[in-house]
Amino acid sequence: MVSKVLYASEPTLEVAEFRRVLVESGLGETRPIDDEARLKTMLGNANLVLTARLDIEGKPLIGIARGITDFSWVCYISELAVAASAQGLGVGKGLMEEARRQLGPSVAISLISVPVAVGFYERIGMARMTDAFWFSRKR
Numbered sequence: 001m002v003s004k005v006l007y008a009s010e011p012t013l014e015v016a017e018f019r020r021v022l023v024e025s026g027l028g029e030t031r032p033i034d035d036e037a038r039l040k041t042m043l044g045n046a047n048l049v050l051t052a053r054l055d056i057e058g059k060p061l062i063g064i065a066r067g068i069t070d071f072s073w074v075c076y077i078s079e080l081a082v083a084a085s086a087q088g089l090g091v092g093k094g095l096m097e098e099a100r101r102q103l104g105p106s107v108a109i110s111l112i113s114v115p116v117a118v119g120f121y122e123r124i125g126m127a128r129m130t131d132a133f134w135f136s137r138k139r
Contacts, residue, residue, distance in 0.1 A: 004055040005091060007098040011049050015039050017061045025081035048075060050098050052091045062086040065095040075103055077111040093124050
């Protein structure tokens with residue numbers, strides 16, 4: 001039996017849970033998982049933190065969408081992370097649907113995909129952009 005997934009806004013998500021899902025999703029390879037202060041700042045300054053939890057005892061976190069938005073024009077999703085054990089079950093799609101529901105139809109959503117996830121974003125109907133630009137971080 002597959003457990004129900006609960007989607008919610010969790011602006012006070014604990015750093016340890018955030019770190020665990022980043023690691024379990026594979027995004028830990030590209031995130032500062034050994035810098036607790038930076039992870040805490042990443043969570044604290046995001047104004048959209050959506051979670052996916054299994055509806056079982058302990059309500060384990062299996063996914064997160066973290067974003068920055070003005071709630072009027074655009075939202076940038078900086079992480080969409082789903083634990084490997086829950087990948088392929090619709091959790092990422094569910095998180096993106098929850099983001100769209102909470103943001104409403106007048107807010108665009110943008111993100112930068114890791115190469116292995118490009119197909120996922122295409123399958124859920126996101127348009128590929130050819131005119132995006134990037135200044136790399138130094139650390």
